[in-house]
Amino acid sequence: MTSRPTPSSTAADQLFQQNQFAQADEAYAALLQAEPTHEWAALQHARCAVQMGEGRLARDRFAALLKAH
Secondary structure (H helix, E strand, O other): OOOOOOHHHHHHHHHHHOOOHHHHHHHHHHHHHHOOOOHHHHHHHHHHHHHOOOHHHHHHHHHHHHHOO
C-alpha cells in the first residue's frame, strides 16, 4: 500500500495542484485501475470529488478508502 505521493502519481498530483480537478480525477481513476491499493491515489481521488462539488461521491470514496484499511 502506498500512502504517499509516488512517481506513478506525479501527473495526477500536478493536475490536482493546478486545480484541474476533473482531469486529476480521471488520472487518479486510471492509476487506481493499475494500482488498486495505492492509498494516496484513493485519497486524492476522493478529494477531487470534494473539489468538484460531488459530496455524495466524495463520501463514498472516503468510505471505501477507510473500509479498505
